[in-house]
Amino acid sequence: MTWFHATALGLLQGLTEFLPVSSSAHLRVFSALAGWxxxxxxxxAVTQLGTESAALIYFRRDIALIVKAWTVSLFVREGRKDPDARLGWFVIVGTVPLALIPGVSRSGGTISAGLLMGYGREAAARYSFLLAIPAVLASGGLEVLKIGEGTAPDWGPTLWATFIAFVSGYTVIAWFMKFISRHSFAPFVTYRVALGLALLALVTFGLLDPGAGPTG
Incomplete structure (x- = not known):
């Protein structure tokens, strides 16, 4: 992997990780379209450590309150009524099924579920971001040992891509939370539908090989 590839993929990871559009699908599709x-x-998985580090910093106060309330709830019955304590349990339980279907946005799925349960846009997005942290950190921690081995990219480009993902990811979180406070998720739904139709058309007319960009 070249440094240019690492920069492009790290930026794409950071820009799409927290939006309800599936970052993994964008990395796969972009690589295929670019012939990479x-x-x-x-x-x-390792570049996602960059984006999740951005989430840890942005939501650091929320996380501190949740951890404190959840810990108290283990020993004090009244503490179990604290909304932050309940959120802590929701994150633990919700961590088990993530990203079950390839190409389906984790954030999109959890945000949609939150909205269907009556949560506001900001609350649903906040829960989605917090929910991703444990699973992504665990996944990245397991995969980090594979960097530089076999067909996996070397450490240098991978770390650079992770840094780019961190910077761009933090920027996207800040922008996204402000955006949804005033707007709906409709633009992201429209974008996903349009992208899906475009990809189907490219594959149907033979302009894109569905097997392009094999791992290696």
Missing amino acids: RDPGSAFT
């Missing part, structure tokens, strides 16, 4: 090989699961 798929960077592989190890690269994707």
Whole structure:
């Protein structure tokens, strides 16, 4: 992997990780359209450590309150009524099923579920971001040992892509939380539908090989 590829993929990871559009699908599709090989699961998982680090910093106060309230709830019955304590349990339970279907946005799925349960846009997005942290950190921690081995990219480009993902990811979180406070999720729904139809058309007319960009 070249440094240019690492920069482009790290930026794409950061820009799409927290939006309800599926970052992994964008990395796969972009690599295929550009004629690049798929960077592989190890690269994707490690660069996600950059975006989740951005979430940890942005929501640091929320996380501190949740951890404190959840810990108290383990020993004090009244503490179990604290909304932050309940949110802590929701994050633990919700961590089990993530990203079950490839190409389906984790954030999009959890935000949609939150909205269907009556949560506001900001609350649903906040829960979605917090929910992703444990699973993504665990996944990245397991995959980090594979970097530089076999067909996985080397450490240098991977770390650079992770840094780019961190910077762009933090920027996107700040923008997205402000955006949804005033607007609906309709633009993202329209974008996903349009992108899906465009990809189907490209594959149907033979302009894009569905197997393009094999891992390696």
